[in-house]
Amino acid sequence: MASSTLDESLNTFLKTHAPNNASSETDAVKASQALFPSTIYTDAEKADIVRWLASASHLASSSEDAAKSSERLSSLNTHLSSRTTVLGAKPSVADIALYQKLAPVISKWSPEERTGEQGYHHIVRHVDFVQNSPVFSLKLDDKVNIDLDAIVFKIKPVDAKAEKERKKKEKESAAASAAASGTATPTTLTGDQAGEGKKSKKEKAKDKVQAAGDAVASTVAGKAGLPEGAPTKKKEKKEKQPKPQKAAPAEKPLSPALIDLRVGHILKAERHPNADSLYVSTIAVGDAPGTDNTSEYEGQVVRTVCSGLNGLIPLEEMQNRKIVTVCNLKPVTMRGIKSCAMVLAASPRVAEGEDSHGGPVELVNPPVDSKAGDRVFFEGWEGDPEPVLNPKKKVWEMIQPGFTTTDSLEVGFDVEGVPQLSGEGADKKSSVAKLKTATGLCTVSTLKGATVR
Incomplete structure (x- = not known):
């Protein structure tokens, strides 16, 4: 050494x-x-x-x-x-x-x-x-x-x-x-091939004679057992048994708990080279090393995330800050860059047909003492998130309309915004569950009654 x-x-x-x-x-x-x-x-x-x-x-x-x-x-x-x-x-x-x-x-x-x-x-x-x-x-x-x-x-x-x-x-x-070239060594061959390479010519010749004798003997023995011209009996084929089908996994009931919400730490953010409306952020969300769709930056496991916030939030406000991320949407490629999560932000509700991206926009703030990877959840909605949300089932699209902000600037889930969960008539539910971590509530700066997505 x-x-x-x-x-x-x-x-x-x-x-x-x-x-x-x-x-x-x-x-x-x-x-x-x-x-x-x-x-x-x-x-x-x-x-x-x-x-x-x-x-x-x-x-x-x-x-x-x-x-x-x-x-x-x-x-x-x-x-x-x-x-x-x-x-x-x-x-x-x-x-x-x-x-x-x-x-x-x-x-x-x-x-x-x-x-x-x-x-x-x-x-x-x-x-x-x-x-x-x-x-x-x-x-x-x-x-x-x-x-x-x-x-x-x-x-x-x-x-x-x-x-x-x-x-x-x-x-x-x-x-x-x-x-193929005949230059193989015992290290490039396996099993019988390697052993064959070590035998002498005399041993190889002996093996060939032995193999030929065994073949003749087996042929004679086969003929001796049947009269000349007698039909040979074919082996009966065994019927293939159908393989038992695996039971389909039980489908989890619709719930905001299916969405994997975590505290994220933006380590850096920059403008997308090919899209004027997008930022590209490098975000730590508590992933383990080797997790799919992650990379490494400054010794931390990170995801690359594209967000349509350019022109709505100053770039300097995107640097080195804690946010809330949606971590189990299927990754999508946005103008040549693969985006592997989504940043939650609030914006005013607009009437149908109006521009929903006109602003203003505010990022959702987790509690100040939060750490990257901390679980974020709605109070009263229990369950484990899906590893990846199936785009065909539209879980995010059904649940997101319930995401809102309150008059006290807290982020919550309004069950009335999701008909599949709120029910109808006398049994209709009406409650707002607050978005929180183990240490406190998630908030916005000024937007009341806003939608969050």
């Missing part, structure tokens, strides 16, 4: 710019633990920290030729294409070492070198993350000037599942090619 000792220049950099007392540690793993005390590293991750420290020392080396340096940068760029940090999501001193070596280099790169078709997009993104993220809290006087809107060539995001499938197909193709 490479040395895990911090070099003098990195130690000086930590002493000047890093928080905690990491500069007093000379061991890479101990320095990482001092910098990020809440992070626990596995043995494999500790080895990776040491490996990436060694790589960092070569990345900006003046002694290497241009071809070797380009190869190292390309390898790092590919590694970071599906990771936030070099370890995946966990921060370490290796990220800071890479920043220390690469920041002066990137500051001199042209736009084409940074984000051109052959540029190092992911390295630039990693450097920007390290110098600005509160995870690292570096005290820097001079940061690399990175314009997030100045992208020469937009690359497609890495699909982890597709990448895994591609590697699997490559292995299968290599094994098939090796077998």
Whole structure:
């Protein structure tokens, strides 16, 4: 294993710019633990920290030729294409070492070198993350000037599942090619094939003779059992038994509890590149790592959400704030960007035929001490939400008309707005259930008697 000792220049950099007392540690793993005390590293991750420290020392080396340096940068760029940090999501001193070596280099790169078709997009993104993220809290006087809107060539995001499938197909193709060309080794074959490759020519010939003798013997034995010309008896076919059908899952009764409402934390929001009316937000809603339709941003599992709020709510009001999200609508692609949730907002009720998107609009506010992922529910309506609402059943379309705001600016569910639940005649229900989390009520700023969607 490479040395895990911090070099003098990195130690000086930590002493000047890093928080905690990491500069007093000379061991890479101990320095990482001092910098990020809440992070626990596995043995494999500790080895990776040491490996990436060694790589960092070569990345900006003046002694290497241009071809070797380009190869190292390309390898790092590919590694970071599906990771936030070099370890995946966990921060370490290796990220800071890479920043220390690469920041002066990137500051001199042209736009084409940074984000051109052959540029190092992911390295630039990693450097920007390290110098600005509160995870690292570096005290820097001079940061690399990175314009997030100045992208020469937009690359497609890495699909982890597709990448895994591609590697699997490559292995299968290599094994098939090796077998076809006669160059297969025991590692490219399985079972009897591998064993066959180890036999000598003499043993193979013996096996062939034995197989031929067995075939003749079985033929003679078969004929000896029947008189010449006697008809052979066909085996009776067994009747196939019908497979028992699985019972259809019981359908849950219509209820606002079917809708998965959660507190969301908007980490960033920006204008949609292809739609003037849309914002694109990166929102944490408490998903577990690996959940479908999620990605990773600043060490958090997030969803991308498109909302038609551009021109209705200032972009600065969409930054770093808590909201309420609908998390089990089927994802839809909006002008080329897949939207995987919906932001709840209130707007005045309008008469039929009038513009329902004219404004004003106010976001629904969860309680101030809410956390991303907290369950949001209507008082008195119990039950578990559906994993994904079936668009054909129109559950959202039937339930949403009951979403309203009260005179006290609380968000609620008015059962009278949903005929399927309120009933008719003398038995007709009329009540408003308040929208809340375990710690308090959800509210709007000024809109009374508004619709919420």
